[in-house]
Amino acid sequence: MSSYQTVNFVIRGLYRDSVQLMEVTERVKRLEGVLDAAVVMGTAANKESLVPMGLLTSEGEKAGPNDIIIALKATANVEQLLEQVKKIIFEIKTTTARFANIDDAMKMHPDIRYASISIPGKYVEEVALNLLQHGVNLFIFSDHVPIETEVLLKKQAASRDLLVMGPEAGTAIVSGIGFGFANKVASGNIGVVASAGSGIQEFVTLLDRYDMGISHAIGVGARDLSRDVGGIMTRKALQTLNNDEKTKIIALIAKQSDIAVVREILEEEKLSKPLVLSLLGYEEKVSDYPQSPTLHGLFLHAAHALSKTMYEKAFGALKKEVERLKTLVIRRDGYPRAFYSGGTLATETAYLWAKAGLKVYTNLNFPRAEKIDNPYTSVQATVIDYGSEEFTEGRPHPIIDPTLRNKRIISELNSNEASCIAMDLIIGYGAPDNIIAKIFDEIGDAIVKNRDKRFVIRLVGTNKDHQWGQTNLLDKFGVVTTASNALAAMFSAACGLGEPAVLEKLAEELSVEVKI
Amino acid sequence: MKIEEIPKVLCIGVSIFSDSLKRQGVEVVDVDWSPPAEIEQDIKDILDKIM
Structure with a gap:
């Protein structure tokens, strides 16, 4: 590998939001001679996030929250690269006509x-x-x-x-x-x-x-x-x-x-x-x-x-889903792990896992589960909400930028501890146009290499959402999809416990609540 | 209040939300925003002393 240098440049008093800077970072990473890069506001959380990537230098450390840090690991001439990066930053800002106040x-x-x-x-x-x-x-x-x-x-x-x-x-x-x-x-x-x-x-x-x-x-x-x-x-x-x-x-x-x-x-x-x-x-x-x-x-x-008809249709569909999912449960050593971008969905999963008899560790504030010490390290049956503050301060929400969660999922897929992995995939307005393709670009290989583990996704979206055309990737990678998040949680609990009957038991609890 | 149709929205902040509204056919009025300049604490201390 040719020699490289890591440098930080700081632009003082210039603001770009986290989504704009994510776009800048993606473009900078594609520049010739760049091995790795991050362009972020100089908040404490962002500076901290550069450390494990080996991208923070003493120059970047001095940046304040209203300054932009350009962090580059590059083999090319960094002065020239810097000019290109600055150009990208200013291009991003000037694309829309706006009012000043x-x-x-x-x-x-x-x-x-x-x-x-x-x-x-x-x-x-x-x-x-x-x-x-x-x-x-x-x-x-x-x-x-x-x-x-x-x-x-x-x-x-x-x-x-x-x-x-x-x-x-x-x-x-x-x-x-x-x-x-x-x-x-x-x-x-x-x-x-x-x-x-x-x-x-x-x-x-x-x-x-x-x-x-x-x-x-x-x-x-x-x-x-x-x-x-x-x-x-x-x-x-x-x-x-x-x-x-x-x-x-x-x-x-x-x-x-x-x-x-x-x-x-x-x-x-x-x-x-x-x-x-x-x-x-x-x-x-x-x-x-x-x-x-x-x-x-x-x-x-x-x-x-x-109406009674609507209820019967909904209840009938639930029963059918449970029957289908029961046949897909795999018995395997290890624990179920769930990584969410939606906090409410993470809570629903933690609740249903606890209900199924699993001891659940999580970064959520949820009384039926144990609070996890370090959200980056799983313990037994773990549910992590990647939309929580510790993951989002100064960086885009995981619905927009799934990189951090993807890295975790890859390492969990490759670990011996995880028996089954559950996640939400939220599409629609606000999510990037290529979100499904981007996620499978990054985690697809790890899924294929670990076919012995069940991977279940609740795709939160409708066939009218503009990313729907990419959903064929879920089938292509052999992912189990479910009609609701509760079903994904029930399925992963059943895999974690190695008991298909868990699905029926939990579904019964859902259904008996409504009596006609 | 009565909820009516929404033909126009003012957007201040990340571009992805503004773009989503445009995709839905809403007329979006984007307003520029940057954080106010922050005075360094030591300069603020000096100013507090002399004023």
């Missing part, structure tokens, strides 16, 4: 009623308050927004009869328009309110698969049902859907909630429409409304609320 944009477009915000959390308050004053409903994807800011924004919005969807809202679909990570689904009469982004995607794609549709899906942000926020936007969204002409049934999806807050809301908000709810991983009933600890259970409740 919100006031100018609102002056020119006073009819705007919705905004999407995805800037670093500590800067959200000023931007969001300004937009609320302009009478704009907000979708806020950003995390790390101080909780006091969230309360302030939501109170202001409620007093102005506006919605604040977020912060930490992964998904919303309003009047058929998807914000954040969303799917193209059928229009219908089920309205969704959720503090769980991937929970919305799982539920609405499951509905779509069995010919049911939604009116709107309002994401309220992961912390809305905490004691601090008190469900301000959950209340607002429930009332909005209760008054919405298209909505006939309301589905409420909640994770990591303060149960007392949920109880209060369900007692106090008087709804004239049927409501079904899922508190992820939580079994105790909190109201008289039909309730499920899983999203598949919620789906069955929703189908039941629609």
Whole structure:
């Protein structure tokens, strides 16, 4: 191998968001003479992530959070390379005509009623308050927004009869328009309110698969049902859907909630429409409304609320899936391992594995599982949420950039400890156009080399999503796919325990919740 | 509030979300954003002392 050098260049006071820098990094890696590269903002987390790659030098260490670090491992002339990299950085920025600030944009477009915000959390308050004053409903994807800011924004919005969807809202679909990570689904009469982004995607794609549709899906942000926020936007969204002409049934999806807050809301908000709810991983009933600890259970409740025919169709499909999956279970030593981009789906899997009798280790805050010391190292049956803060600070969400999770999956496939691997693959709006092809480009060889292990994927998407054409790769690589995440979790639990009957037992628990 | 059609959305932040809205036929009004310049802590300490 020819000799190379590792160098860092710092551009002070220049900002690009993590997705733009991911694009820059991909392009820089393809330049001639580049062995490895990373172009990132100089946050502490990003600098730390360069260390194991051998890409951080003393120059890069000095960079601050508002500076860009160009880290190169190269055989070519680095001065020339740097010029090319700078060119790429400036090209990325200047592709779209933009307004310099919100006031100018609102002056020119006073009819705007919705905004999407995805800037670093500590800067959200000023931007969001300004937009609320302009009478704009907000979708806020950003995390790390101080909780006091969230309360302030939501109170202001409620007093102005506006919605604040977020912060930490992964998904919303309003009047058929998807914000954040969303799917193209059928229009219908089920309205969704959720503090769980991937929970919305799982539920609405499951509905779509069995010919049911939604009116709107309002994401309220992961912390809305905490004691601090008190469900301000959950209340607002429930009332909005209760008054919405298209909505006939309301589905409420909640994770990591303060149960007392949920109880209060369900007692106090008087709804004239049927409501079904899922508190992820939580079994105790909190109201008289039909309730499920899983999203598949919620789906069955929703189908039941629609009609007996819909329920029978949904239940029949579940039974068929269980029969099919039972025949695919492989008995093998080792533990099941699950790596998720959607936190709600990871919670659902941790719940079902624990229910199946597995001792589960996870980076989620989930009372039925053990908290894992190091999220990069698996212990027995492990469920890891790659969308959690320790993996996403200063870098794109794994739905956009699957590299980190792919590396983990490859090493788990090649290890003796893993008997079965489960993952979600979220497609649709917000996910890259080539996401399925990119994932299989990276992990495909490892899957083929380890055919003795079951690899199960819940593909969260519909046949209307623009990446659907790539789904043939799943068959090509012999991956087991399931109609829901709950089924993927049940299947991986059955493989982990070497007992196909586990599938039936868990499915029974889903189905007995609904009685006709 | 009454939920109506959404013909136009203001976007501030990562381009992939703005592009997704455009793909859905929404008119997107992109607003540029950069973090405000941060004063180094030692300069801030000096300013605090003299002001």
